[in-house]
Amino acid sequence: MIACFSPISQEEPKSSTRGAFYDLVLTNPPGAHEALESYGEEVHKLLQRSLALVSEALGQTPEFLSTKIPSSIGTILNHYPPCPQPDLVMGLASHEDGGVCTFLQQSEVLGLEVLKDEQWVPVPPVAHAFIFIVADHLQVVSNDRFKSVTHRALAGPIARSVIANFAAPDMDAVIQPASELCSDLKPPALRSIVYKDVLKVLLKSDLQAKRLEAFRLGQ
Ligand SMILES: O=C(O)CCC(=O)C(=O)O
Numbered sequence: 001m002i003a004c005f006s007p008i009s010q011e012e013p014k015s016s017t018r019g020a021f022y023d024l025v026l027t028n029p030p031g032a033h034e035a036l037e038s039y040g041e042e043v044h045k046l047l048q049r050s051l052a053l054v055s056e057a058l059g060q061t062p063e064f065l066s067t068k069i070p071s072s073i074g075t076i077l078n079h080y081p082p083c084p085q086p087d088l089v090m091g092l093a094s095h096e097d098g099g100v101c102t103f104l105q106q107s108e109v110l111g112l113e114v115l116k117d118e119q120w121v122p123v124p125p126v127a128h129a130f131i132f133i134v135a136d137h138l139q140v141v142s143n144d145r146f147k148s149v150t151h152r153a154l155a156g157p158i159a160r161s162v163i164a165n166f167a168a169p170d171m172d173a174v175i176q177p178a179s180e181l182c183s184d185l186k187p188p189a190l191r192s193i194v195y196k197d198v199l200k201v202l203l204k205s206d207l208q209a210k211r212l213e214a215f216r217l218g219q
């Protein structure tokens with residue numbers, strides 16, 4: 001993993017106060033900061049459009065999900081160096097993402113896999129395409145209609161890079177099954193919680209723990 005930043009945090013001063021590492025990343029090559037800012041703005045638009053489409057798939061208005069879970073994008077650049085013995089290690093262990101959804105932009109090297117019907121299925125890279133991953137809080141708000149995708153990244157003999165754009169709820173957002181998606185037949189499956197309290201649980205649990213299950217009701 002080489003860098004992590006929020007490209008669209010408008011409040012922050014242009015000259016980074018986060019230390020020499022960020023300053024190095026944001027000024028090499030010159031113009032990197034501006035390029036990342038406009039990348040972040042475009043990914044934010046992609047998030048809004050995607051949430052509108054997912055809202056409609058839930059039979060709701062286009063604004064439904066962005067009102068229920070106000071969120072913003074944080075970006076990570078993952079780099080997996082070439083691995084001489086890929087059978088012995090994992091690039092990134094099996095997990096679900098903790099936010100609302102993730103947009104992955106892969107290089108041309110195969111490595112991402114998703115778990116479907118208990119089988120690992122490779123996700124081949126498609127040039128200029130983003131992979132949309134349903135994450136934990138979309139599962140909560142949709143009251144289990146969408147499932148948080150279990151995924152992992154394999155190590156391999158060729159270096160691989162991935163830009164991961166995570167949509168995370170605002171810290172004070174209350175995450176709960178939307179009342180519009182609950183009924184007597186389908187009562188709330190997961191309990192209501194403020195996002196910053198979710199983070200405390202997530203940070204204590206390990207990556208492979210199906211962390212959302214800590215919030216399940218009626219077990
Ligand atoms: O490297 C990948 O393809 C997956 C990255 C990922 O799942 C993550 O950063 O959460």
Ligand SMILES: [Fe+2]
Nearest residue numbers: 095096097151
């Ligand atoms: Fe992930």
